[in-house]
Amino acid sequence: MAKDYALFLGCIAPNRYPGCESAGISCSKKVGINLHPLKGASCCPAPGAFGSIDLNVFMAMAARNIVLAEKMGMDIALECNGCYKSIWEVNHKLKHNDDLRDAVNEVLKTVKDPSDPSGKSDMEFKGTIDVWHLIELYYDPKVCGVEKIRDSVTRPLTGTRIGVHYGCHLLKPKKERHFGDTENPMWIEELVAALGAEPVQYRKKMQCCGAGGGVRGYDLVHSLDITNEKMINLHEAKVDAVTEVCPFCQLEFDRGQIEIQEKFGKFWGLPVLHYNELLGLAQGMSPTDLALDLHAVPVDPFLKKIL
Amino acid sequence: MARTKGYPDPKLETKLRDRYLYRTDSNPDFSKKVKDLSRTVSHMCFQCGTCTGSCPSAPRSSYRIRLFMRRNVLGLEEESLTDPDLWLCTTCYSCTDRCPRDIAPTDVIMSMRNFAYQRGIVPVNFLKTVQAIYQSGHGVPNNDVNRAARVRLGLAKDPPTTHSHPEYLPGIRQILDHYKVKAQADKIVAESEKKGA
Numbered sequence: 001m002a003k004d005y006a007l008f009l010g011c012i013a014p015n016r017y018p019g020c021e022s023a024g025i026s027c028s029k030k031v032g033i034n035l036h037p038l039k040g041a042s043c044c045p046a047p048g049a050f051g052s053i054d055l056n057v058f059m060a061m062a063a064r065n066i067v068l069a070e071k072m073g074m075d076i077a078l079e080c081n082g083c084y085k086s087i088w089e090v091n092h093k094l095k096h097n098d099d100l101r102d103a104v105n106e107v108l109k110t111v112k113d114p115s116d117p118s119g120k121s122d123m124e125f126k127g128t129i130d131v132w133h134l135i136e137l138y139y140d141p142k143v144c145g146v147e148k149i150r151d152s153v154t155r156p157l158t159g160t161r162i163g164v165h166y167g168c169h170l171l172k173p174k175k176e177r178h179f180g181d182t183e184n185p186m187w188i189e190e191l192v193a194a195l196g197a198e199p200v201q202y203r204k205k206m207q208c209c210g211a212g213g214g215v216r217g218y219d220l221v222h223s224l225d226i227t228n229e230k231m232i233n234l235h236e237a238k239v240d241a242v243t244e245v246c247p248f249c250q251l252e253f254d255r256g257q258i259e260i261q262e263k264f265g266k267f268w269g270l271p272v273l274h275y276n277e278l279l280g281l282a283q284g285m286s287p288t289d290l291a292l293d294l295h296a297v298p299v300d301p302f303l304k305k306i307l
Numbered sequence: 308m309a310r311t312k313g314y315p316d317p318k319l320e321t322k323l324r325d326r327y328l329y330r331t332d333s334n335p336d337f338s339k340k341v342k343d344l345s346r347t348v349s350h351m352c353f354q355c356g357t358c359t360g361s362c363p364s365a366p367r368s369s370y371r372i373r374l375f376m377r378r379n380v381l382g383l384e385e386e387s388l389t390d391p392d393l394w395l396c397t398t399c400y401s402c403t404d405r406c407p408r409d410i411a412p413t414d415v416i417m418s419m420r421n422f423a424y425q426r427g428i429v430p431v432n433f434l435k436t437v438q439a440i441y442q443s444g445h446g447v448p449n450n451d452v453n454r455a456a457r458v459r460l461g462l463a464k465d466p467p468t469t470h471s472h473p474e475y476l477p478g479i480r481q482i483l484d485h486y487k488v489k490a491q492a493d494k495i496v497a498e499s500e501k502k503g504a
């Protein structure tokens with residue numbers, strides 16, 4: 001039976017890589033996940049920027065987004081690790097800490113809900129929903145599962161070698177999350193193999209992309225040097241593409257490669273694809289349907305292997 | 308400054324001389340404040356260095372998370388909050404996953420950044436995100452190239468977020484104003500632009 005979720009979009013997917021958004025919606029529909037737009041949602045807010053300046057405002061802003069979904073009576077699904085950090089973590093914290101929840105509700109009390117014609121302000125965090133990353137819903141046999149993903153494939157990505165970048169904020173900190181091992185997880189590799197591609201292990205797979213914590217904005221070359229280390233390790237493993245589940249990691253890897261060329265004089269030309277984009281290709285969507293032309297690093301060498 | 312023990316035998320005075328570290332700039336309240344905001348047992352750090360060993364920022368800079376953990380225990384507020392390295396943590400949480408004392412060093416850094424911000428010490432890129440969200444609801448707002456691409460994909464030219472529903476913006480501004488972050492951001496950004504000009 002199909003399941004319904006409120007789709008929390010965030011910023012970078014809809015505003016920089018819209019293919020992630022359209023693929024997310026149409027691919028998940030094929031595996032029994034119906035996504036409904038979360039009207040009036042904002043930035044999650046960016047956990048690096050907001051968490052660094054004021055943890056209270058960070059929680060209140062995230063709570064407002066959660067309350068919008070509570071009002072729809074649906075769990076949230078999203079496709080960005082940064083959003084996961086804000087929305088999942090704040091939902092979890094507010095459910096388990098009365099003092100934090102009270103402080104947030106004190107502020108939300110003053111916020112009007114524009115969809116409420118009576119004009120009564122009613123934006124209270126109640127803790128009635130859960131938050132999921134689409135990738136965990138794909139993997140969860142109770143919702144979708146690897147088999148269903150495999151069955152949805154019409155154009156297997158046979159003959160391609162793909163490195164998986166998990167990113168940080170989906171799995172870590174592991175004590176608060178529910179994904180188990182964070183040193184060498186292999187479950188996204190299973191989802192990549194289900195598309196017919198060969199998942200490839202590489203050195204320091206779990207290293208950060210370099211973008212987080214505001215570092216990309218604060219010290220770009222520092223951030224890019226971390227990215228460059230990922231590129232070296234992926235290149236060494238002879239991958240045809242790197243896949244991730246976070247549009248911010250995607251931005252760092254994709255646009256970052258252009259910046260690496262400018263700053264360090266080295267061009268890697270490694271195609272970067274969000275798992276939803278990969279899934280879209282494997283389900284027969286065209287590169288145009290996925291707006292892959294918006295990628296800074298051409299995806300063509302990868303496409304040549306599968307089209 | 309080490310204290311003298313006043314032992315009459317100068318040999319013993321030398322052998323047993325006070326080796327404690329005394330810092331006049333230590334503020335014990337700082338450690339407490341950090342612990343309360345970060346909600347992690349930051350005072351339990353035994354300086355093993357596992358955090359720095361796990362840190363992607365360490366091998367390419369002078370940033371040492373273990374040093375900040377020590378400063379925290381010693382209450383070295385000034386040294387912590389004015390060190391530009393404070394802003395080099397990518398919040399990857401590797402240190403948190405590996406700390407044998409079950410501390411979350413990442414959250415210690417985040418609370419120190421909060422305290423630095425309160426004193427007006429904060430890189431402007433953090434504040435520009437606040438300003439962007441106040442303006443549009445998005446940290447990374449839409450643009451024309453992207454709008455055209457969205458339409459090609461059969462999506463609405465603006466996503467169904469605050470971009471298509473600006474009636475939700477006053478609520479967001481209400482939250483940001485409640486914590487006075489927009490005013491603080493405007494002030495610091497203006498000051499830094501004046502300095503830069």
Ligand code: SF4
Binds near residue numbers: 357405410412
């Ligand atoms: S890993 Fe934990 S105990 Fe070891 S130095 Fe870092 S914070 Fe302290």
Ligand code: SF4
Binds near residue numbers: 363372400402403
């Ligand atoms: S969370 Fe920050 S301090 Fe900890 S390992 Fe990552 S970058 Fe280093």
